[in-house]
Amino acid sequence: MVVIETVRLLIRPFTLAVRLGANIIAGHLLLTLLGRQGMNLKFSFLLILLIAIFALIALERAVACIQAYVFTILSTLYLNEHNSAILSK
Numbered sequence: 001m002v003v004i005e006t007v008r009l010l011i012r013p014f015t016l017a018v019r020l021g022a023n024i025i026a027g028h029l030l031l032t033l034l035g036r037q038g039m040n041l042k043f044s045f046l047l048i049l050l051i052a053i054f055a056l057i058a059l060e061r062a063v064a065c066i067q068a069y070v071f072t073i074l075s076t077l078y079l080n081e082h083n084s085a086i087l088s089k
Contacts, residue, residue, distance in 0.1 A: 009082060016074055023067055027060045 034053055038046055 012078055013075075016071065016078070020067055020071055023063065027056075027063060031056055031060070 031053065034049065034056070038049055041049060
């Protein structure tokens, strides 16, 4: 049981980092894929694409704020749990 708890405490920061990184990369990848389509479109569709890209940029900023909040809260919870586990021993 001690081994399982130790592994869980050690792996948690890495899983948090992977999830955060995947969310960041997904947004950038979507913006890149849409941005590269601009050369193939006519002018009227290009304006729609630009509006969509600016909307995605606004969404990415909102997601970045939410991710920063979630990362801070989860890090705080992890540190509190880790410190309480050390103090209880």
